[in-house]
Amino acid sequence: xxxxxxxxxxxxxxxxxxxxxxxxxxxxxxxxxxxxxxxxxxxxxxxxxxxxxxxxxxxxxxxxxxxxxxxxxxxxxxxxxxxxxxxxxxxxxxxxxxxxxxxxxxxxxxxxxxxxxxxxxxxxxxxxxxxxxxxxxxxx
Numbered sequence: 001x002x003x004x005x006x007x008x009x010x011x012x013x014x015x016x017x018x019x020x021x022x023x024x025x026x027x028x029x030x031x032x033x034x035x036x037x038x039x040x041x042x043x044x045x046x047x048x049x050x051x052x053x054x055x056x057x058x059x060x061x062x063x064x065x066x067x068x069x070x071x072x073x074x075x076x077x078x079x080x081x082x083x084x085x086x087x088x089x090x091x092x093x094x095x096x097x098x099x100x101x102x103x104x105x106x107x108x109x110x111x112x113x114x115x116x117x118x119x120x121x122x123x124x125x126x127x128x129x130x131x132x133x134x135x136x137x138x139x140x
Contacts, residue, residue, distance in 0.1 A: 005055040009128035018120025029128035034117035060096030099123040
């Protein structure tokens with residue numbers, strides 16, 4: 001059985017990384033999980049990449065309201081550099097403007113309990129949806 005290639009999006013925070021996945025065949029992003037950014041992070045991420053047949057990583061890219069680089073932008077660039085050293089997959093950036101705020105609003109509207117990890121994973125889903133919309137040519 002041949003695995004269908006997938007794309008994995010990362011919403012990177014200081015303590016947690018929200019993950020979302022979409023197969024390139026179905027192109028429907030869904031929240032996957034949230035990983036704690038600790039000494040086990042890359043082992044866990046490598047396992048997910050293998051399980052989900054990931055061929056591309058999409059990292060949420062924060063900017064200021066006028067599109068300028070911020071301290072968070074610099075931190076994400078450093079994270080992506082380290083990610084590239086540990087994981088041999090293409091890494092692309094995707095604007096993450098307001099994704100966490102939209103995720104929190106959606107979860108509140110559902111009226112069910114949620115935690116910060118749920119916000120991170122849903123924000124990653126929005127990041128991935130935006131990337132997929134901008135990369136219609138991406139195929140299996």
